[in-house]
Amino acid sequence: MKKAVITLLFLVVLGAATAAGYRVGRGELALPAWVPPQVTAALAGLLPARAVTPVSTEALNDYEFRLVSPQARSGEALVAVELVHKPTGKPVPDAVIFARRIDMAPEDMAMMTAPLEPQPADKPGTYLFKTNLAMEGGWQVSLAAKVPGEAGTVQGKLILKAVQ
Structure with missing residues (x-):
């Protein structure tokens, strides 16, 4: 033993x-x-030498998240976000959004968060999320995604206004 x-x-x-x-x-x-x-x-x-592969952020700057609507009703809500390739203006389908958060940082209440659950979207390049906006005011939607064929991560912070 x-x-x-x-x-x-x-x-x-x-x-x-x-x-x-x-x-x-x-x-x-x-x-x-x-x-x-x-x-x-x-x-x-x-120890083995650390291999550092530089990732160009130039290509990542060609992408941006956009809110489909800048407002949503407080309470249960659906938030639609587009991921757009800026040079062409075309939506980017098949991105993998691996980080998502919604909080009231614009109202100096970043600790006030809500769930942000992915939902099926009917339009390519549009990403839909179900949430519960507990109170009126500004909500910050923070997203991070991997775009097919690009190295690195596309990140975005969007301001959504919850109204009555």
Whole structure:
């Protein structure tokens, strides 16, 4: 029994050390300042070099989110957003919206949030969300999407006015 516990403990520590080393190598985790520079240099020599691939944001600037309507009724509401390729003016279908948030940041109440659930849309390039705008005023819709064929992320913050 004692041998099994020691083996399990060893495997847990080994796994944690491997994960920490991986995160240090990727630049996600910094070593404490009290670690001598010689140790840091030795560890850096053991880890694979971090490959940095620059992502051009020029192409991402060709895209923008637009509200279909700048107003919505307070309470249960549907919010329609278009993702547009600005140079052509055409909607962008098949984007993957992976981050979404709606809050009352325009009213200095960013902690006041509401659910923002994706819904099926009938028009390509239009993305529909169901929400509950609990009170009237300005709501900020924040979105992040991956566009097919583009590296990086298209982000947008839109202001929606909830009215009675």
